[in-house]
Amino acid sequence: MTILIDPPLVPWRGRMWSHLASDESYEELHAFAEALGVPKRGFDWDHYDIPGEYFDRAVAAGAVPVRSRELVQRLISAGLRRRKRSA
Structure with missing residues (x-):
């Protein structure tokens, strides 16, 4: 089991955001996001967008901090990367 989280570096709606992903399933x-209290609406194709204030809690709960590039690479390697369709 590896839950990954990148640093809260994405600004949106007056907050900084992280991405939470699994390289397993x-x-x-x-399950991890639910236990952390992240709303289901935060799921975005292959990861959760979570506010930066969740970062320390996620790490304390077992998420592994990684750079954004590594998070994406591990999703690709696990076959779990889903690209958004362009309009």
């Missing part, structure tokens, strides 16, 4: 990711 979506089921693992959903």
Whole structure:
């Protein structure tokens, strides 16, 4: 089980945001996010967008901090990367 989280570096709606992902399964990711109290609406194709204030709690709960590039690479390597369709 590896839950990954990148630093809260993405500004949006007056907050900084992180991405929470699993390199194992979506089921693992959903269970971790639910235990952390992240709303289901935060799920975005293959990861959760979570406010920066969740970062320390996520790490304390077992998420592994990684750089954004590594998070994406591990999703790709695990076959879990889902790209958004362009309009």
